[in-house]
Amino acid sequence: MEVVIAPGDELARLAAEAIETLLTGRPQAVLGLATGSSPLKVYDELARRHKDGLSFARARAFMLDEYVGLPDDHPERYRNVIEKEIASRVDFAPGAVRGPDGNAADLARACADYEEAIAAAGGVDLQLLGIGTDGHIAFNEPGSSLASRTRIKTLTRQTRQDNARFFGGSVDDVPRHCLTQGLATIMSARHLVLLATGRAKAEAVHQLVEGPVSAMWPATIMQLHPHATILVDAAAASRLQ
Ligand code: F6R
Numbered sequence: 001m002e003v004v005i006a007p008g009d010e011l012a013r014l015a016a017e018a019i020e021t022l023l024t025g026r027p028q029a030v031l032g033l034a035t036g037s038s039p040l041k042v043y044d045e046l047a048r049r050h051k052d053g054l055s056f057a058r059a060r061a062f063m064l065d066e067y068v069g070l071p072d073d074h075p076e077r078y079r080n081v082i083e084k085e086i087a088s089r090v091d092f093a094p095g096a097v098r099g100p101d102g103n104a105a106d107l108a109r110a111c112a113d114y115e116e117a118i119a120a121a122g123g124v125d126l127q128l129l130g131i132g133t134d135g136h137i138a139f140n141e142p143g144s145s146l147a148s149r150t151r152i153k154t155l156t157r158q159t160r161q162d163n164a165r166f167f168g169g170s171v172d173d174v175p176r177h178c179l180t181q182g183l184a185t186i187m188s189a190r191h192l193v194l195l196a197t198g199r200a201k202a203e204a205v206h207q208l209v210e211g212p213v214s215a216m217w218p219a220t221i222m223q224l225h226p227h228a229t230i231l232v233d234a235a236a237a238s239r240l241q
Helices: 008-024 040-051 078-085 107-120 157-165 181-187 199-210 218-224
Strands: 002-005 029-033 058-065 066-067 125-128 151-154 177-181 191-196 228-232
Touching: 008 040, 008 125, 008 191, 008 228, 058 078, 058 107, 058 151, 066 078, 107 151, 107 177, 181 218, 191 199, 199 218, 199 228, 218 228
Parallel strands: 002 228, 029 058, 029 125, 125 191, 191 228
Antiparallel strands: 066 177, 151 177
C-alpha cells in the first residue's frame, strides 16, 4: 500500500495523472468512478485534460453505488451526479458509464446483473475511492462482509448525517438504502486509488493504513490489495504514526 501525503490539488493531479497514463496505454480501459466530494477535483482535472486531448471515447466506467428510491431526475441520484461532474464533461460513448439501478423492480437481480456487467467488461482497471468517516468504502458500512459482492445495504445514521449536506442539511431526506459494490467487487479492480482530505477523515485513514484488517473498518481490506494508492492531505494524515 502506497501512501502519498500532499495538498489536495496535488492529490487530484496525481489521481488524474494515473488515469491519463492508463488511458494513453489502454484507451479501452475500464474506470471505476466514485461520487461524494473527494473525487470532485479529480473530475475537474480530467475535464481540463480532456480539453487538452485526453479521450474517453473508447473507455467504459462503472460507478460504485447508488441510492435506492430517488426519483430519476433527483440531482443527488448518483447517476445524475456522475453525469454532471464527469460524464457530460468528457467524451464517453453513449451507454459507456453504468451504475447499479437503485430503482429496479427487482433490486437483487439488478445487483447480480451489475456484477455480470463488470465481469463481462473484463473487470475494472482503476477504481477511484473515497472513504467515509466510519471507514466505509463505496457504501460498505462497518460490519460488511469482506467477501461481499454488489448488494442492497442499509446506510448508517453516521453516513446519512455526513451526506445530509447534499440534501439541504436534512438527514430525513437522505435515503436509508443503497445498492453498492461489495468489498470483494472493489478488491477485484486492478488498481485502487483512494482520496481523503480533511481532519474528519483522520481516524478512518489511520485505521485504513495502520489498523488491523477488520469488517468494522471496511476500508482496511485494501491492505490486502497488491496495488493500492492512498492519497491524503496533511489533515487526513494527522493520525498516522
Ligand atoms: C461514494 C461512495 C462513498 C464516499 C464516501 C466519502 O460513491 O462510495 O464511499 O466515497 O462516503 O464521501 P465524501 O467524498 O463526500 O467525503
